[in-house]
Amino acid sequence: MAWRRVESVLSSGRHYLSGAEAIVEGAVVARSGYFAGYPITPTTEVLERIAVRFPEVGSTFCQMEDEIASVCSCIGASWAGVKAITVTSGPGFSLMQEGISHAIMTEAPLVVVDGQRAGPSTGQVLVGAGDVMQARWGTHGGIPVIALAPWSVQEMYDLTVRAFNLAERFRTPVLVMAEAATMHLREIVVVAPEIDLYDRDRAPGLPPFGCDSPDGVPPMPAFGEGQKLLVTASTHDARGFRRTEDASAHRVLTSRLHNKIMMHVPEIAEVEKYHLEDTEVAFIAYGFTARSALSALEELRREGLKVGLLRLQTLWPFPEDEVRCLSRRVKRIIVPEMNLGQMVHVVLAGADCPVVPYNQMDGTVIYPSSLISAVRSIVA
Numbered sequence: 001m002a003w004r005r006v007e008s009v010l011s012s013g014r015h016y017l018s019g020a021e022a023i024v025e026g027a028v029v030a031r032s033g034y035f036a037g038y039p040i041t042p043t044t045e046v047l048e049r050i051a052v053r054f055p056e057v058g059s060t061f062c063q064m065e066d067e068i069a070s071v072c073s074c075i076g077a078s079w080a081g082v083k084a085i086t087v088t089s090g091p092g093f094s095l096m097q098e099g100i101s102h103a104i105m106t107e108a109p110l111v112v113v114d115g116q117r118a119g120p121s122t123g124q125v126l127v128g129a130g131d132v133m134q135a136r137w138g139t140h141g142g143i144p145v146i147a148l149a150p151w152s153v154q155e156m157y158d159l160t161v162r163a164f165n166l167a168e169r170f171r172t173p174v175l176v177m178a179e180a181a182t183m184h185l186r187e188i189v190v191v192a193p194e195i196d197l198y199d200r201d202r203a204p205g206l207p208p209f210g211c212d213s214p215d216g217v218p219p220m221p222a223f224g225e226g227q228k229l230l231v232t233a234s235t236h237d238a239r240g241f242r243r244t245e246d247a248s249a250h251r252v253l254t255s256r257l258h259n260k261i262m263m264h265v266p267e268i269a270e271v272e273k274y275h276l277e278d279t280e281v282a283f284i285a286y287g288f289t290a291r292s293a294l295s296a297l298e299e300l301r302r303e304g305l306k307v308g309l310l311r312l313q314t315l316w317p318f319p320e321d322e323v324r325c326l327s328r329r330v331k332r333i334i335v336p337e338m339n340l341g342q343m344v345h346v347v348l349a350g351a352d353c354p355v356v357p358y359n360q361m362d363g364t365v366i367y368p369s370s371l372i373s374a375v376r377s378i379v380a
Contacts, residue, residue, distance in 0.1 A: 005194050006031070009057060012193035019156040019182040020045035022189055023087065023113055024053050026160025029195055032111075033082030036062045036073040041125040042180040043087040043115040067092035071099030071112065078108040079231060081222030083164055087113040089180075091122050093131055094138070100173050101139035104257065105233040107209065107220065109167035109200060111160065113176040115183040118338075118363045126363030127180040129287055129338040135175050136316045143254065144261040146268055147175040147316040149286040153187035159313075165198040166268065170260055171217050177315060179338070181288040181365055210238025210252075215259035261317055269319040272311040275301065279308030281375060282330045284323065284347050286312040289336050289366050296371035307375060315343070320350045327351035332378060334358055336366050 009028045017025065023046055027035070035050050037043075047063065054061040060077075064070040067088050074084035088096060093114045103110055114135070118128035135147040146166050150159045156178060163174040203219030204227055211218045218238070221227040230240030235250045243249035261268070274294055276282065283293040290311045297307040310326055312319065327333060333351055335344040336358040344357040358374050360366050 003196050003198055005196050008191055008193055008195055010191050012191050015189045015191060016186060017153055017157070017189050018045065018184060018186045019150075019153045019178060020115075020184070021049050022153045022156035023160050023176075023178070024049045025189075025191075026157045027085050027111070027164070028053055028057055028059075030161045030164040030197060031083060032085050032164065033059045034062075034074065034077035034084040035059070035086065036064050036070045036077070036084070037086050037088070038064050038067050038070050038092065040067075040089045040092050042117060042183040043089055043113065045183070046087045046113070067095040068099060071096040071110075072102070074110045075099065075103050075106065075108045078103075078110050079106075079223055079229075081225070083109070083111075083168070085111040085113070085164075087115065089115045089117050090119045090128070090131055093134065097134070097138040100145075101141065102233045103173040104139060104141075104143050104145070106231050107171040107218070107257075108173070109171050109220075110173050111163045111167055111176065112173055113160070113178055116177060116179045118361060124363040125180070127288070127338060127365055128361060128363065129177075129179055129289065130340075130342070130361065132177060132286075132315055132339070133342045135177055141254070143257045145175060145316050146170065146172060146261065147177050147314070149177050149312055149315050150182055151287055151290045151311065153182070153185055154189050155313075156182060157189050157191070161195060161197075165196075168198045168200045169217070170264070171200065171220055172261065177287065179288050207238035209236055209240055210256075214256055215263035216256070217260050265317045265319070269314040269317050269322075271313055271319050271322050273308070274311070275308040276310065276326065278306050279329075280306040280331045281379065282307070282326055282333050283309045283371070284312065284326075284333055284335050285309060286315060286343065289338055292366050292368045292371055293336060295368035296375065299368065299372055300375055305375065305379060312343070318346055318350075323347055323350045324352065327353045332356060334371075334374065334378070336371055338366060
């Protein structure tokens with residue numbers, strides 16, 4: 001279990017990439033060894049590029065028959081000892097929920113990229129951000145997950161790498177909640193010559209589903225390495241034996257699965273702050289919508305209004321302390337979302353000031369002009 005520094009695969013410097021292409025290059029530099037997926041707009045471009053790039057670096061690409069097979073195949077690859085990734089969009093993300101739950105229970109690291117589009121059901125192939133609550137509560141049992149929210153092509157690259165590191169560090173599926181807007185966006189990506197990667201702890205002989213610390217991450221040996229492994233998504237003990245009627249075993253297991261995420265929130269949850277030193281009205285935003293919020297606040301500040309932005313780079317675990325601290329210093333918080341109101345309820349639960357939603361779900365992005373008008377109305 002250690003960090004190591006490796007050379008970038010893509011040549012260092014500036015590259016002009018789409019969000020979909022940046023995800024692929026992030027997976028390549030993270031040394032992902034396996035991809036399984038099924039075409040769906042707006043993530044099909046990931047399949048197209050990764051089908052070329054993975055064989056070039058000795059990794060395996062597999063197009064599956066559907067999204068259920070895709071995520072389950074990645075779980076198997078993870079237990080075979082390689083870093084695995086799959087991509088999808090809203091309808092496919094719904095299909096993957098049981099597999100994601102299986103990965104949580106068996107502590108199989110993998111990365112799931114959701115290029116969100118407008119729902120429900122097959123909905124539109126246009127932009128949306130309606131899956132953020134499904135990311136947290138889509139699997140039964142309520143065990144916490146890690147979900148990241150990139151807002152640029154640069155972050156599609158950077159957060160894909162970070163997703164792999166978090167998955168390996170905490171032995172859990174990590175969700176990258178991209179959007180159609182960021183998948184198809186083209187921008188400059190700066191690639192560093194070297195990158196830090198986390199390698200999972202294999203520690204042969206130790207229990208693969210238990211450890212001394214109640215918030216700890218046990219080692220994960222792989223099949224084919226000489227260990228006698230029992231892997232089941234049913235309640236199990238530290239050695240993997242099924243204990244489905246044992247209340248104590250279930251309590252110990254689920255408590256540790258909860259604690260290994262929630263007791264490390266400061267290590268996991270990241271935010272960015274813009275003009276919060278003197279702000280009176282603050283946006284709390286994520287993903288592509290945060291770009292519009294930043295543009296809006298810059299215009300409003302030129303008008304003399306003290307507006308700031310707290311950008312959620314991590315959606316789950318939710319950075320509750322940052323939100324509460326901000327809410328005690330501002331008069332009002334505005335939460336713009338490309339859905340009918342999802343994260344606003346979480347912000348409202350942790351805030352000590354009035355919280356105003358701004359919701360739009362029609363397949364178009366929220367423009368800065370709309371947010372400027374909303375702030376002017378609120379201030380007036």
